[in-house]
């Protein structure tokens with residue numbers, strides 16, 4: 001059972017990669033230009049993560065922590081509010097660094113080394129909690145550490161982001177074509193033709209927009 005009602009805990013997970021779903025906790029990136037209008041960020045960007053509880057809620061929603069773990073993290077976060085606030089800051093820094101790295105890949109740009117440093121810092125913390133373990137006939141990684149380690153969601157996110165960057169097919173990385181969206185996803189369609197984060201959201205909005213534009217042109221004749 002989900003214990004959270006925040007929008008982060010209810011959003012669509014359509015990125016195809018944990019790190020992309022995490023980056024997608026912000027809406028409106030495609031209509032926001034930090035260079036052109038930095039002051040407009042609060043009007044244009046809609047961040048689903050507002051505090052540590054939202055981060056925990058998203059972590060449970062994304063399946064990287066259990067409901068039981070989420071409940072104990074919330075309790076611990078309330079007990080150690082200053083520490084939880086720092087973990088939240090780290091989470092946002094990691095998210096934005098990942099976003100800029102992915103975006104650089106999409107635009108054939110060069111990722112900034114400061115962003116790689118941020119991911120590497122989190123990766124290093126994550127590695128100290130990673131252990132090889134048996135799983136059936138094979139092996140798998142598991143995360144070890146106290147259930148109340150406030151940053152345990154970040155281990156999975158940093159690890160997943162690095163795995164995707166090193167071993168994923170980045171030629172399939174896409175940005176949603178929705179006018180006010182900016183979500184990223186992995187296009188796993190056979191003919192590499194996926195345009196939208198989700199057809200029912202951005203795909204339909206675009207259809208309506210095109211229809212209205214056609215109607216306007218028609219009525220101006």
Ligand SMILES: [Zn+2]
Nearest residue numbers: 176181197202
């Ligand atoms: Zn979209």
